[in-house]
Amino acid sequence: IRLLKNKIRGFLIQFPPWFKFSEKHVEQLISLLKEIPRNNQYFIELRDNSWFKPEILTQFVNSKIILNTTYKPNLEPFYLQNQKFYYIRLIGDRKLTKFNRIQREQKDSIMNLNDNIQKIRISPEIHEIFIIVNNHFAGYAPESVIYLKQNFGIPYLNFTTQKNLFDFLK
Numbered sequence: 001i002r003l004l005k006n007k008i009r010g011f012l013i014q015f016p017p018w019f020k021f022s023e024k025h026v027e028q029l030i031s032l033l034k035e036i037p038r039n040n041q042y043f044i045e046l047r048d049n050s051w052f053k054p055e056i057l058t059q060f061v062n063s064k065i066i067l068n069t070t071y072k073p074n075l076e077p078f079y080l081q082n083q084k085f086y087y088i089r090l091i092g093d094r095k096l097t098k099f100n101r102i103q104r105e106q107k108d109s110i111m112n113l114n115d116n117i118q119k120i121r122i123s124p125e126i127h128e129i130f131i132i133v134n135n136h137f138a139g140y141a142p143e144s145v146i147y148l149k150q151n152f153g154i155p156y157l158n159f160t161t162q163k164n165l166f167d168f169l170k
Contacts, residue, residue: 003169009130010041010087012068021050030060043068043087052078069116071109071137079116086120086129088113090144092136103139114151 013032019025029044036042044061045068051057057080061067067080069088079086090113096103113131120126133144149156 009128010043010066010085012043012045012087014045015047017047019046020048021056026056026059033060033065038064040064041066041085045070045089047072047075049076049078052076054080071106071113077109077112077116079120082123082125084125084127086126088129088131090131090133090137092134092138094136096136096139099135099140101140102143104137106138106144109137110148110151113148117152 013036015029033042041064043066046052047070057067061080061083063084066083066085066087067078069077069079069086071077071088071090071092073093077088090106090109092104092106117129121129131148133141133148135141138144146156146158148154
């Protein structure tokens, strides 16, 4: 972990889809957040739409606890206003089993993402926006990332060979 310390921006805490909003679950969530080390940043991923109301989220979201935005079937991507960091996950479902090419068009999700990024990136309060893509989103995460970078005008490298973790520690 020491080698990665300067590269870690935060830790993702995921909750399952059955963890729906209720007073009991709010209490459990707040209790958990009181126990975690304060010197780190955390991204909270709630996978049920019942949570996505500012009056609920402001009970536990703060400068160290960031609400994650998730693009996944049956889940509305929710952007909590006025966060300094945004952690966005494009994760899809688990129906795809081969991950060597784009197999699923995600035009609506990409348009929604683009519209929301344009709105939040103009805020002077924004420090960073993280977008994480997995293979289940469209079938091949590296190609999805290249598409996103092209869409946002971000330079990218096109790797011709598979890299391993140690290549990135140099």
